[in-house]
Structure formats: structure tokens, C-alpha cells
Amino acid sequence: MLRFIVKRIGLSILTLTIVSLIVFLMTSIMPGDIAKQILGRDASPEAFEIWNKEKGFDKPLVVQYSRWMGGVLTGDLGTSFQYEMPVGEILGPAASKSAQLAIVALILIAPISILGGIVAAMNRGKKVDRALTVGGLSAAVIPEFVWAVVLILVFGVAIRAFPVSAFPDEENPNIVSSVYHLILPSIALLFVLFGYISRITRAGVIEALDSDYMRTAVLKGLSRKTAVFRHVLRNALLPTIAVIATQVPYLAGGLIAIERVFNYPGFGNILLDAVIARDFPLLQTAVFLTGVVIIVFQLIADILFAVLNPRIRQKVTE
């Protein structure tokens, strides 16, 4: 097991290195002269030169890259052009905001979607199943920002049940208020992810329901309900857990559209600002950290999957 984890972490580091290279090169070849953008069109050529020198843009790419990566690894994430503040101080709070949204959304999405999938599978081919499947799919094809706008119009403006902003105005909002503000964006995300997660759950449950061991359980004399609880769910939810884990980075890594619509100061909002302002240090690091989040959660998903499935666990230990 340990060997498996070490191997997986090694692979993750390799992937992250490649990601960092791609991120670095892409931002480097972005069109437009950064100095001009930052200093303004009217600045003198000398000023450009001094600025470029100061920021290190006159150095070869290799040096620029190693300087950036070296900084990231030692905790120095650079200084934002735009805010003239350490990148870490900008991204830290934003990441925490994004994480809050992701947690609330996940707590709402995971149980509802899994339950939907189980109900659909147990009523395979019946009306309930079709309603859940078609409904879930229909909801998923509508982008989250459209849902966001619809939800704001209905619950925020018309009914006034929920605030239109995801971020409380108060100085030090308490946890209830914070969560309350995050419910509408979470529902928008639920609409997008429900179809996907419930379908995976449904497929897993159906496979387990049709399995020989389920037949054994029923023929042992277990009631259908008990058999489903004891023998089907654990096996059926394995793939679902992995799928949910892979969706976490999508939720935590900055939901640009949702954060914009709900005016939420999370990772996605910062990212978008950084692109528009050509704030390279901020952009590079933000994108790279998104990659880190995705890969870390993929790693967690893999390990979870291995721990829950004795067959894989054993293969891994051997």
C-alpha cells in the first residue's frame, strides 16, 4: 500500500512539473507587451526597460522559470503587478472562500445525487427512473451561470428567500449567515452535477443489483431492502466516490462564472481579474495552484478507491 502511495505521489509530482511548464510557457507567449499594459502607453522606453529588468523579463526563459518555480517551492509566490501585493496574500483568502463554497456545495450535492441514483436504479425502467434520468440530464446541459441567473431571479428577486450575493455584507459574518449565502450558488451547481453523479451511481447500483452476490444475499433469505443495504451499496458506491472526488477540484478550483454572477471573492474571480489585467505572477501561480488542487484530489480519489476495494488493495500491497 505504501509503495502504491509513494508511486502515485511520484507520478503526481511529475504531472505537476509538466503542468507548471505548460502554464509558464502559455503565459509567456500571451500577446501584448506587459510593460506597456502595466505602465501605460505613454511611459518612456527607458521606463519599460527598467521595469522589464526589475521584473526579470530580460532574462532567458529558463532563468525566469526556475526563479518562479523556486519561489513557489519556497513559499514566495511573487508579487502581483496589479495589486502590488504578495500573491500569497491575495490567493490565500480567495482559496479559503472557494473552499467554503465547495464544501457547502458538496454537502448538498453528494447525498442528493447519490440518493437520486439509488432511487433510479431501484426503480429501473419505471417512471421514477426515467424522470430522474431525463431531468438530471436536462438540468446538466444548461450551463451553471444560466441556472445562477434563473435562481437569483426566482429566489433572490421575486421570492426574496435567499440573498442575491453569495457573500455576506456584514463585518464578521457568522457561519450560519455564510452558509445561507452559499445556498443559491450550491443549488446552481447541484443542477449541473446531479445528472452526472446520479447516473454513475445508478449504473453502479444496477450492476451490483444484477450481480451473483446479490442473488446469493437474496437466496440466503435477506429481504430485498436489507440485501441492498448490506451487499449492494458498498460495491455500487465505489465508482461514485471516485467520480465525486474528481469533481471536487472543479468545485474548489474556481468557479469563474458562478463567482462572477454571485459576486463572490473566490479563486475564480481572482483568476479572471488576473487574465484581464495581465497580472502574470498572480495568473501563473493561480493556474498552477488549480492544477495542484486537481491532482491532489485525483490522488485522494485513487487512494480512497484502493482502500475501499479489497481487490485493488491487495493488488496494491503485493
Add this chain to the structure above:
Amino acid sequence: MNTTPTLELRNLEVAYTVRGIDRQVLRDVSFAIAPGEAYGLVGESGCGKSTAAFAAMRYLPRNGKITKGSILFEGQDIVDINEDAVAKLRRSAISMVYQNPATALNPTIRIGKQIAEVFELNGVSSSDAMMMAEQALTRVQIADPARVLRRYAHQLSGGMAQRVVIAMALASNPRLLVMDEPTTGLDATVEAEVLDLVRELRRDTGTAVLFISHNLGVIRNMCDRVGVLYAGALVEQGATSDLFSNPSHPYTVGLLRCIPRGGLHKSTDRLDTIPGTPPALGLKFDGCVFAARCALADDKCRTQLPQMVTINGAHVARCFHSDKASSLPRSVEQIEYAPQVTGHSTKVGDALLNISHLSKVFTQDGHKVRVINDVSLTLGVGETLGLVGESGSGKTTIAKLLLGLTPPEEGGVVTLDGKGLAKTLNRRDVADVGAMQIVFQNPDQALNRRHSVTRIVGRAVERLRKFSLADAIARAHELLSGMRVEASLHSVRPVQLSGGLKQRVAISRAFAGAPQLVVCDEPTSALDVSVQAAILNLLVDLQKQDKTSFIFISHDLGVVRYISDRIAVLYLGRVVEFGTSQRVFSGPFHPYTEALLSSVPNIDGSTRKRIPLTGSVPSPSNPPSGCVLNPRCPRKAGSGYETLCETEEPNLNEVEPGHFMRCHIPMAKLKQLQS
């Protein structure tokens, strides 16, 4: 006799709804099983055996329903009782053992908990239940039950998994045990152990058993009475010995004649087949269900439904001509096959294949595992070499090495017709590839399902014989027709063919390159006995005409004995005995061969003492010291060679001309021990 039967099916009819139409799968089936009795149901696939078994458990697929008749358990009709009552019956009175023990166990729950669950259902506390689970495992004679409790299903061998399933089934002390093909897919030695266990448990518990099997030998050895099912109808029933000694329905007669039973050999006996194919699911009949395939059928058979007639006491058959059944005309198919035009002009018996010092080492998690250990064999033109041994003995690996699908270790040489073959397939030229071909166990997976039959065979002809496309297609049609794949089927895809026809296509493909040697890896294991007989006949005919040699791999010793001229017995990647078929099967035997042979349930009913192999096959990554068989050897103890057996690996010695054996015990001593 006034006791209530444990199970009674009365005029039972079951239908499956397929595409909105009810298709009848059981037709007016009636039989009864007395307390303590073992009742066997036999028949080929699709005849309704498993449906009858699951109906007795009140467990039919979602589209299945009981349309008529009743199922009485101890006198009480269970057709209409509710789910709770059914669950209660299953908890306390009826249990089942399944065909696939490995998948019947939950992969994510420890064995102990799965067995304990049965006790808990019956109100035992969970700590007591775990203790009782251990006792249940002890009862099925599993080694180290405490450890097995903590294992998961995938950590068990097939035989152990089946013991666990049996332990689980017996946990509730059932009055009826339904066993659906409980030993199919297990090695002969493991099968024999499981059957011994079932017999013992039956003696101890007096449980009534409904035993389903396609294997007539197993049924004969296990059951008091037998019912024969065909197309969902019970066509014959009687005490096992009566039915086997005097089969009175043409279908039963045909089934028994298909089997390559003891002593038959291709050189003198041709196997019978049952002409035609079983009827499609749910077909309606005016007369006898078997009429279309019966050589005795007349107009009456086709228009009137025959009733059960009494043959002798309780022995009954549903046939108008039961008195003539034993004189059923023999049905032997002949092939119409144009001989291959090839340059080979060697004569039968000349050396064709020479394998010398073949070894194969796999690396598994950093450990070297020697799966094939210094195998040397020879085979003549037009001869068949049978490879036998338990699973894991290396049969299939040898086939792969020969075909160049995996390269042998340094020093291993394969010579075909005097020419050394390259180690890997991609380094062999087209002629060499065409000269050695393979037929797999499962034609479903071996044939490209997107290609037509003509294309599958034609492409092989085009590649291997360098024919033009038109010539290749013509030759493909010739081959296929010769193998009795009708012209109307040449343009269809494999999925539209039955298992037997698919295997004929696979054989046609293997013969596309006019091969000198064809490796047949369990070619008939997935087929029904009547189809198996037809395929074996086909292979024998091909061999006679083309002087083709075969390497025949099978776990069915009857089949191997029938078709082989030479036999190599493998154990743990080593040849332990090699010689002519006649020598190997007549003894004195290598102790391993002896144990293998004695584990085969005999269809002629002769009882023979089983020579058990104790324990399970050791891992090739850690073979025992000395002779690899010594920890399990039935003849080591008392032979006087114990120390030698445990310290030194014996060589493969020529014990008599052409007969090789890897054993320290001399022939004379073996002969004495085995007499």
C-alpha cells in the same frame, strides 16, 4: 411410502417474456424429491435445468413467471406465498449452491461475515455467529478455517470458494439443497473433492438435494434418481441405475452415445452426434419436443403429444417408441472436405514437432516464477498430443510458447518439420505462421464480431497462403462448407451462429494456411456434449485427410483419451509422464496421473477407489523441494523412497520404450502399489 416429498413440482410451466411475447421455458414439468433423496436434472444448455432450480427457490428473473402448476415444499404450495414467507423459507429450509462460486460471494465483505450473516438472520448474536461460521467452515473441511474467515472472495481458489458457498448453504440446516452445476469449471481433482464432501454431508444431514448438471458422469455418481430435460420438458425419469443402463427416450440415448466414454478411441470408434439443433426458446409444439431431431420420429410423434409411459417401475419416458429407443439408428456426420493441396509429403508417424528444453519464467512483483520448467516433447505427423493437468500446470503457456505468443527462455528450441522456429511470432515467416495455428476455447472472443464469416476465413487464407482475394474467398467458402457451415451462413457475423458453428468457423480459420500443426486449447469445453462430439469427429476427419497434427489441451480426460495418440501429463510446469495414449491410460501410472484419472466421475457407473491428492497445487513461485509432487503424492508414504522424494527432484526417465516418467519409485513398485 406415505411421506410427503420435500419438493414437488406439479405440472409446472414457466415463461419468460421476451420482446413482449411470453416464451415457454418449462413445459408441464412434474417431479418429486423425497426427504434425504438426491434428484438429478440433466440436459444440454437452454433446456430449462437452471430455470427449474431457480423456480424451486422462487427466484425467477424479472421477466420470468410461473404460468401454470404448483411448487410444493413439504406439501405447501409456495407459488403464491408472499415475499416475506419466501425469505423465511430461504433463511431456514431451502438453500442453494451456485455454478460460479467466485462471483457468488460478495467481493468487499470478508468471508466470515458473509457466513455469519446466515446465522444472524436466524437470530444468533453476532459474536456467536462468527464462532458458528468457523464451525461451518470446519464442517466443509476447509484448511485453516480461522484464516479463511478473514479473507475476501478473490483470495480463495475455486474449490475453496465453492466450499465456502456450501458452508453458507448448510448454515441454516436446510431440508432442501439446490445445487446448480456446483462443480462446473473446477478441476477434476477439485470436483472430486467437492463431490465427496457433498456425499458425506448428505449422509450426515439427510438433506434432500436437487442436483443440476450437464455432466452425466457427475449425475450418475451423485444422484438416486434422474430426470432428463429437453426443450423445457421432462422426457425421461427414473432411478439412476435404471435410466443409465436402459435409457428409453431417444434423447437420453443420444446424449449417452455422444460422450467419449472410457476406452473409446478415434482410431476405432466414431462418436455419435444428435443431428440438428435444440429448438428456439419458447417454440410451440404439437407433438413431441424432440421429434425434429429424432431418427425414430414418425407422423404420430410430430402431431400428438406423447404421455409418460412406464418402462419399469418408477422408470418412465415420454416417448411413443420407448421400446425401440435403444435401437436408435446411429448418427454419424461425415465431412465433405477437399484435402489441402500442400507441399508436405511426410507420412504419418514421421517426426513433425520437436520441443526441447522449453522453459518460461515470469516476473511477478519482483519474484521470478518458473511456470514452465525444461519441457521436452515430440509429436509425429498426423498424430495428436494431449496435454493434461490441473489449472496452473502450464498447459496454455506451452501453447503460447509454441505459437511464439510469448518467447521461451534461452536454450528452448521448437522445431517444426525439421526447421527451427523463431522465438516470437513476428519474427516467423508467413509459411511458419500458417503451418502452426490455434483454436481457442471460446470462439465468441476469438472471432472478430464485426467481420462476416467469409471475411474471417478469407482474410486468413489471403494472408497465409498469399492467394488473390477472389481465390481466397473461394477457398474460404470451400473450407467453411467442408466444415459443415452452410453456404447460407457464410455472409453472416459470428454473433448469429450457435456455439458449435462458431467453433467450426474458428477451425476453418485455423486451417486456412494448410497447417501442419493445430493447437486446440479446450476447443469443446464451452460446448454441449452433442456439439462436442460433432467437433471431435470433424477434427479426426481433418487429421485423416490432411495428416494434420494436433496438440489437444483439455481438462476432460475422456475427450483427451479419445482423440490423443500421445499424452503428456503436466504438473507445476513439468512433464511428469509422457507416452502413448494407451500406455499412459493403462498403467502403471505416475502417482499424479493415477490421482487425476481416479477423480473423473465414471459414466458407466463402475465404482473405483479415488486416489486423493491432498492439499492444493503449490505456487510455482515457491515449489516444494525434492519432487514437486511430494507433499501431495498419494504413493510416497510407504513406498520406501520418502527421503529421496523429499530431497531430490527426479528426472524424466524412459521407464519402458517410448514411456517417460518423472518419479523416484520404480515401475515395478508402482505396479505393485497400484494393483
